[in-house]
Amino acid sequence: xxxxxxxxxxxxxxxxxxxxxxxxxxxxxxxxxxxxxxxxxxxxxxxxxxxxxxxxxxxxxxxxxxxxxxxxxxxxxxxxxxxxxxxxxxxxxxxxxxxxxxxxxxxxxxxxxxxxxxxxxxxxxxxxxxxxxxxxxxxxxxxxxxxxxxxxxxxxxxxxxxxxxxxxxxxxxxxxxxxxxxxxxxxxxxxxxxxxxxxxxxxxxxxxxxxxxxxxxxxxxxxxxxxxxxxxxxxxxxxxxxxxxxxxxxxxxxxxxxxxxxxxxxxxxxxxxxxxxxxxxxxxxxxxxxxx
Numbered sequence: 001x002x003x004x005x006x007x008x009x010x011x012x013x014x015x016x017x018x019x020x021x022x023x024x025x026x027x028x029x030x031x032x033x034x035x036x037x038x039x040x041x042x043x044x045x046x047x048x049x050x051x052x053x054x055x056x057x058x059x060x061x062x063x064x065x066x067x068x069x070x071x072x073x074x075x076x077x078x079x080x081x082x083x084x085x086x087x088x089x090x091x092x093x094x095x096x097x098x099x100x101x102x103x104x105x106x107x108x109x110x111x112x113x114x115x116x117x118x119x120x121x122x123x124x125x126x127x128x129x130x131x132x133x134x135x136x137x138x139x140x141x142x143x144x145x146x147x148x149x150x151x152x153x154x155x156x157x158x159x160x161x162x163x164x165x166x167x168x169x170x171x172x173x174x175x176x177x178x179x180x181x182x183x184x185x186x187x188x189x190x191x192x193x194x195x196x197x198x199x200x201x202x203x204x205x206x207x208x209x210x211x212x213x214x215x216x217x218x219x220x221x222x223x224x225x226x227x228x229x230x231x232x233x234x235x236x237x238x239x240x241x242x243x244x245x246x247x248x249x250x251x252x253x254x255x256x257x258x259x260x261x262x263x264x265x266x267x268x269x270x271x272x273x274x275x276x277x278x279x280x281x282x283x284x285x286x287x288x289x290x291x292x
Contacts, residue, residue, distance in 0.1 A: 075247030154178030
């Protein structure tokens, strides 16, 4: 198990986000959730030297709700690499974050993420270089390095296997098997909880149109939360902009009863399937090793 470390400011933000999107908060009464992971050891991280391949096109019909939901659930299976940044904010918690990321999954898996809390100035970074998970906390100038065995994209998860019922009527929510731990960046790159949470009841949402976001085609999903989610999120309706080809969540807005946006994600920059390396971070000389 990988142990994480955070400064107090980061913990406050994390608790807020976990309270909204954490798995425990997504459970309906008497429902259980399970996450299955498969780990495979990769010895080093490197990007392919070849020129950037053309992106394979995976069409989607706006009326096919199963296919739309399944693409968001299995986004990792629709691209090999991604790098970019997005803003993630909430008025109800509150928090206002800028997240930068690089994710390389072609042949070998490596990734890096950084989080900047715009309210406090707190910055944290995390990198998986193929062998180790390296964390830097710029607030208290500490770092942590630990071995980590990762993993593949994970096997494709069909919807019929994602939500299953027990004999007593309770539900199990199963996600694609992968050990990729992107933290906040995963809210955009692999929005699996949103796919099985917001989009579980097909009568409450509709893919209404397509829009262009940063040169990419996004499917726009408009929906209403059930009573359980309305209580948990203090929001009544939502709009999602899912990248049609990759299933990545490019934009999200949650609205209160008055129709005002109170929480959201907004992608600032994104590149998909470009060749790049994920560099190991340079640990500043004045940083001290964190010891739990």
